[in-house]
Amino acid sequence: MYLVKSVGSSLHRTLRTLTTSTSMAATIASAKDPLTGPRYEREPNILKKKLASVVPGTVNLQVLGSGANGAPASVYLFTDQARYLFNCGEGTQRLAHEHKTRLSRLEQIFVTQNTWASCGGLPGLTLTIQDAGVRDLGLHGPPHLGSMLQSMRRFVVLKNLQVQSFDCSEGACFEDSILKVDSLPLISSENPKKCVINYICQLKPRAGALNLLKCVEKGVPPGPLLGQLKNGQDITLPCGTVVRSADVTEASETALSFVFLDVPSVEYLPGLLAHSKRLKKLGEEQLTEVALVLHFTPHLIASCKDYKDFLEENFSPGTQHIHLSSPLNQFSGYAAAHRIQHQLHQLAPQVFPLLGEQMPCQSQSLSLNLKKTKLEDNNAGKANSSQEEEQGVVAMTSFHLRPRKGLDRTLESKLTPEEYVKETHAVPGFTELLAKFKEDYSFPINSADSYPKIIFLGTGSCIPNKTRNVSSILIKTAIDAYVLLDCGEGTYGQIVRLYGSDQGKHVLRQLKAIYVSHLHADHHIGLIGLLRDRRQLEPKAEPLILLAPRQIEPWLEFYNREIETIDDAYTLVANGELMAGPLTGEKVEPLGITAISTCLVRHCPNSFGISLTLAAKHKNENVKITYSGDTMPCQDLIDLGRDSTVLIHEATMEDELEEEARLKTHSTVSQAIQQGRNMDARHTILTHFSQRYAKCPRLPSDEDMQRVAIAFDNMEVTLDDLEHYHKLYPALLAMYAEYTEELEQRAVKRELKQERKRKLVQT
Template identity: 70%
Template sequence: MSTTAIPAAAKDTGQPAKYERQPNVLRKKLSSVVPGSVNLQVLGAGANGSPSAVYLFTDQSRYLFNCGEGTQRLAHEHKTRLSRLEHIFVTRNTWNAVGGLPGLALTIQDAGVRQVGLHGPPHLDTMLQSMRRFVVLKNLQMQTIDATNSEPFEDSILSVQSVVLRSEQQPEQSVISYICKLKPRPGALNLVKCVEHGVPPGPLLGQLKNGQDVQLPCGKLVRSADVTEPGETALSFAFIDVPSADYLPALQAQAPEYKQLAASELTEVALVVHFSPPAMTEHAEYRQFMADNFSRCTEHIYLNSPSNGFSGYAAAHRIQYQLHQLAPLVFPLLAESLQLQPNCPPKKTKLEQEEPASGAQQPLDEGVVSMTSFHLRPKKGLDRTLESKLTPEEYIKETHAVPGVTELLAKLKCDTKLSQDAELASSESYPRIIFLGTGSCIPNKTRNVSSILIQTAAEAFVLLDCGEGTHGQIVRLYGSERARQIMLQLQAIYVSHLHADHHIGLIALLTERQSLAPEAPLLLLAPRQIEPWLQFYNRQIEPIAAAYTLVANGELLQQPLRGEAVARLGIDSIATCLVRHCPNAFGISLTLQAEHEGAPIKITYSGDTMPCLDLVELGRDSTVLIHEATMEDDLVEEARIKTHSTISQAIQQGRDMQAKHIILTHFSQRYAKCPRLPSSEDMRHVAIAFDNMQVTVDDLKEYQKLYPALLAMYAEYTEELEQRAVKRELKLERKRKLAET
């Protein structure tokens, strides 16, 4: 891994991490002050494989509501600072609500966060405990609070009351909705009244302004209410999650609580955020409940709505549009972008629409996307100005604005078939290798974590590793309908080792596959040590045991897997070897029934590893070697410490096993676009992988022709990498000279 499993900050060096959060005096001082700014921000709207997650932030504190797979990636892309997160509230303990927690916990631990409260249904504590093999929390304390039997959460900013809903069919299953009440902000300080009451200038005025009563030096008590103007009406807002009709009776039973909240003269219900799935938000009984218990002035945000058209991962589309100019066959546009109309006028918010007629049923929201905001203070209302959107014309213009790129692209069209229109190209050549995630450690804007989809036959797919958000990557690349077909045709998932960035996406894939084909279990090839985690999830959270048949990677060390189990995948045999990374880390080779130039096609995948002789033997005479290349060449010592490979080491592994083609992947997050490459001669028969790239063996023969235009396109970025390398070398040189003297 990947430093994800054991982040640098978590290593026990006996010294505090240099980036460990220092006590913030100002923050402590503000902790008792009612904030002047309170905003709710949609991180993920549940569209096209994105999570449903909402971030609430004030001047002092941060709160997250639900944390599905991909939450930290969206937060990174949109510069939402999770390092200041203090409390997480989840509505369910199932994967769609908590699947992003493992990666997020490791990331915020690395950023110096030391304590986070996790509120939600039962079993969250045992879930974290069952993850301890691959989520190593040494410096972060995640305190779990069972919201079904705890007191309401309260701090100086808001109170959060849990509303427990239980299924009629399975009473042991509980889902939590939340009612949040902001502490009202005191009215403005009336200085005339302060003088009348004898309050001297100084800090006492500030305390009175903040709603605190004070005692004067003479002993007189002055109440804040006596010297301030009337305060604002307290605002309330709610998060509601009703998974299915089984929970509707429980929702109806809570009607008096919601009705009392809406009817109170002391509070105004500004907003309801719906985590409920579309089948429920469109249910007549559900909609009637909303009409009966909330006024027409209450706004509604419907996450997971079919109207929410865009996932929010704009940076992935930007780089895909740019790479598409190089080779449409290799870099097809994402189906998500083809389904959207990026230039349509912005949708009106309900505040801008005509007021509905009295008694009219409240319409569903028109749709929200990542970065839709709702201001709770100082001005109440929806704000769409920062919403994530696609601008393809801008991405293409950026590409052609780089000097020399237009001419190099024109030359490519003459030199290679890879510049053909992807829609006109034949897709009958197999295997087809599709890269869903090509980054290491944690996802960044343009590279998700490890996952490679291989189409081994016309109706058969195999997945090599499945980091967080893998299913979402499939949905955005292919569109929802084709993604369903692929999930039905997915026959096997291979997990190389148990670092989080290589298998956190597994639960989502298993649950999706089980819902589509409950009688057709997947073949799961993984370290045997994954079993306790899967058994826990199946036993305590939701049933997934029928979704897979586990074959331990270690069982294939001596005897490759053959026979009907793999023949239907278009594969003749599957073999593994141990590699040099962490305990129970494996490499794999797939020998296919398909042939190329008279020999069976053999694909070898390294997983994460240092240079490894056993992998060379396993991959002897491979048609394609897919090898991790986490570090650039002058970081060889860092690669050794973290048990990864440099780019040249990965290439040499391919040369040693006499592989015909080499594809490099698993790049450090510092190489968001293009890694720092060795000389062009060293890159013969070597391709570098990008997210959403797909290649056949024939495509790899021509990949090298892309390098001149590719390097020109990202010349500014690669020059920056060169400058960083020079600075590192100068720093090392200074250290050497100091050591000599």
Template identity: 70%
Template sequence: MSISSSSTVLTAAEQNAMPAKYERQPNVLRKKLSSVVPGSVNLQVLGAGANGSPSAVYLFTDQSRYLFNCGEGTQRLAHEHKTRLSRLEQIFVTRNTWKTVGGLPGLALTIQDAGVRNVGLHGPPHLDTMLQSMRRFVVLKHLQMQTIDATEGNHFEDSIMSVESLVLRSEQQPEQPVISYICALKPRPGALNLVKCVEQGVTPGPLLGQLKNGHDVVLPCGKVVHSVDVTEPGETALSFVFIDVPSEDYLQSLQAQAQEYKKLAATQLTEVAVVVHFTPATLTAHPDYRRFMEQNFSQCTQHIYLNSPKNPFSGYAAAHRIQYQLHQLEPNIFPLLAESDELQRSCPSSMLSHSLKKTKLNEQENLETNHETEPKQMDGMVMKTETEAEQGVTSMASFHLRPKKGLDRTLEAKLTPLEYVKETHAVPGFTELLAQLHNEAQLQRPDTAVGSYPRIIFLGTGSCIPNKTRNVSSILIQTAAEAFMLLDCGEGTHGQIVRLYGRERAEQIMRQLHAVYISHLHADHHIGLIGLLHERQRLMPAAPLLLLAPRQIEPWLQFYNRQIEPIADAYTLVGNGEMLDQPLADERVQQQLGIASIATCLVRHCPHAYGISLTLHAQHEGEPVKLTYSGDTMPCADLVQLGRNSTVLIHEATMEDDLEEEARIKTHSTVSQAIQQGRDMQAKHTILTHFSQRYAKCPRLPSSEDMQHVAIAFDNMQVTVDDLKHYHRLYPALLAMYAEYTEELEQRAVKRELKQERKRKLAQT
């Protein structure tokens, strides 16, 4: 007979209850569970590297969380899939490049707000100096990030696992080491055998818990009872490995470490359950790389390939959901994301479901995604052959290490377009209003697929941090058939372009992107810049990017170029302040972009925050088109003067109207203030953007009369000036579609007003 001591193993109910109870008290939870052997240990794929998504893996147990690599977009995927970051303790990165650390600035701000106070950051050298260089735009008041140089032989170990770092070096780039990680779970002790305890003279009480934990005890009579004598055999220790080989230059170094991996395969005390490959797909197909895997890991080892072309879906399902819904209103303004079409053509059926019924993927459905081989089954584990291993996974695939169940794809992110559309038609009155919209005189304008410029494409319309439906600030302006410019470049901007346009068209746009404007140095407005520069470098365009930004961005870019990766040749910097008195009107903007002049003004937000006005060669109704963009600002007289008689004003509208005081404190604008700015500068059309993330779908809007010449922006929305004349026709159906959501916003506003009224009465008495 065997028992499990309640002092060391929590019940399932206790484990489930603890996260909510201690969500804001991570240190209390850590202390309470420090001696508890985790009953659940899972690897979860946050991002699989597809279509602009990062490659990131989250390891979570009953009490601790660990993140492996943190590329751009990691925090957005974590938010969308409800991955709790508030108990994150350690981050391990394989390279000190933007591909693996580009999500750290946003992630750090997010976990700081969630209550995390200390995080270990393991990886190559210069992580500490990179964090220090970010301090200008990533203010960490309460979060301490301790960097650990994994090349110095540092061995991480806690109560849950140990992590050994193996360093790969290239002869061509010895100063850029890459880290692979061998992780070993602490084995779970065997169950306590009560009969043997009685035979040894152990009485009920705390001694049982000590024996269960693997500690020998001394009885009152002086007799020593050894734990191994009264417990069943413990589980085999499980190991798992993260490997990253960036290029062929590192293969020789990998081969030199073969002995370390052979040790894992040779010992009878441990089993290598899974190898996670951060290695690019071009390298995983290399004969030497394949041979290394065959020789150093057994057939029982599972392989998870990130960055594989067979990982077809980015994992950002919520963006597709809202786009399918908005697409019903006006397909040209709200086009479906090209990623959806690519999935339709090439992905496994499990990634794009047209069924209205949600079903779990069973093993057979998983196998149907590969027609070349049939893997064998053994004790619930999928024994992958070489070909099937390369099938790849997508976001939210899990590998269960404890209990040992292997690969689980039931929760993988997938698209269900018919469900998204059906949701809207279940809303009372929406179907009728949609039919009325379609029966009215349709938007009388040229087809947005050709002809009319400028075209304004919103890539990110949220403020501060991304959520699942609104990414952070970025607006793509197509000034001519083969000319593009970006207004701000928040985290994940390049990924938004890839998912909206598809990979082939996205590469064309990157080559035709001639300028990027950064309004100010808050992280949500420029963190996507380095990833964008790397992509343009890869495509080798004819000329460097024209970067219009505050001069204060220079130290950050120079540090990155000097210590991390070369980017100096990818851009030419022109300070925003240099255009205050003298608008920019040289051949770079006139010939490449079709812009007659670019002017700026200081706005009321933070130091070195600017608004911008573009006067284009393109004309509308006989006059040059003038676009003005506010960046982040309170109502600002200088911006009104800069944008006088604009064709289109794009203005931030962070807060709803009854939060005017909060907007003032945070130096932002309310919806009505932004609309008034447009009236004051006599702009023909105003587009509202940069909404607080509390308005994930649709903000509270003023009366319909106020919205006659006003449009609200959504991610992946594209408009021309002609579209804006008719945008107000969309509002009845749009507001009906999100009636439940907007009603909830109204109820919150009423509660705020009642609370303020009570405060006023108390103040009077």
């Protein structure tokens, strides 16, 4: 009886001790634990050190961008303590923000190509993760990645983030406590200097669970010896008995592997086939299992026979496949943009048209190729062949590697238009105001070919958020001509999502000129991608006019020399050259423009404002459109824009933040409105709002808004529309009453805080 009690007591103590030790990893990952608190967000190296020896209990792959409708193709791997990103095209940081994908622990990025489609989001992302507290970033991929970031140093200023680039063209290997990543370089058969990197990733397996009953039988006392056995170490008891870890632990889990394949064209297929033996061996190893293959390969190559045969020969039927950039991927994942557009569309359908990107069909059932099964379900896995018809994926399609749950589509980004509209009608008073507005007035109907027309593609400042992208304004200056004012990250994606794929390509063909106001990243990072896409669409198209600061040349020349040809896609005209005299004549007449003039404005060095005098007339008067770029109130801009038909002016800050605006060389809302009055502009449109005003900016109550409009992404207005825009304000402000009330409360709290500071100074 005593022996049974003793053994039971020992087992109880052992269980209690082991429970404490084995729950450590879960405790560390807990959201309530101090390790994930603010201190460790500010000091990530401390957290990294604490978690270095902890095997992650959660390992998930998330499709961050599916490659559809101007979205990037990118995949995010996250564990309890680390994050990894595979490919980083334009728009990656915006999708991460929208889907609450935290970037504060992202320390390794793997890129398959050094072309803009795969790494165009790096400039914006590095600035964002620097602000999030990341101090060291590993950048893995083809040659020139490090040089590319270095060439952007004029406008991507990394003060606190150290980026170390790793050239994987020789088959480099990355390894940490969580996973091992082997590089598979594919060399072009036509140009040996061109290289694409594929990746084999293998998770470090978790050790088998400690069998407490066996430990008791072997006479192991509670205490640190149990931890040593769990970590795979053999121990010697005080009596001299050796206890082997293998004798008291369960078998380790099978290591899971996943593979990234990117074969951009047929010239890289021989390189892929050369790795066939290596991948086949990986699939045949008993200690690992290839759970998933993620394809960055474009559909044209992925559908060819050689590629399909390669998959069938080298991966088992149980391996699942996710194809990014597939034509079946119909939705970009930017659900918030659709949400606000459906809400604004109720006010004025032609000013706020519904987005033209193809809507995802939520009722589609899963195909066999993306079957929702657990990885342990062998019978289901056998049905899952790479030869089966695939189905599209969208942002937040997930694949759970640990715990082994396999594919998960429950969190996929979806559209629910009825819910978006219902939200606004739940706001007290909105339905009545909307009905009254529609009864009293409707906007004049314009044809799709009406011009001049101003289309706002990005109306936010600094970094994109889910409802406002960074600066970009498209102007239809003639029946067959468009001009772009600034070209922030994701500009081409905004065009495609607004107009749909076919019409978006039509707009790109008719784009004749791009103006870049200054070299801050949020005003021109979308330029390379747009030039590439236009060039691929029309290889022999007439080069467009690029009006930009002369200082942009070194960056464009580097990309053209080291990465891919773009210099035949544009003709550079330096903004400074137009200060002496406007650009006129045959260079601008095909644009429907008679003169383009610039002036220096009060922002960073080499910042410019611009005025366009159009050939089109409105009410028998010349049409003149002036754009401020980023600036404080500026007399030179007033002189440039004298008697403008439309002034488009930045209004970054609310009026109470005038001092902050001055320090950052921006304008407040009232300052921008006053600029319009001072130049006798008929209409003033406010844009470039701080991201603290994601929906609606805080408007001054004492300003006359009859000649003032506020810009939203995907808003398009004609001159006739602007005559009546002010009639929208009652319904618009009612629709976002809760949001604007929150802005007012913030302003009150800010004022109280300032008042306390003033009193402290006085005392």
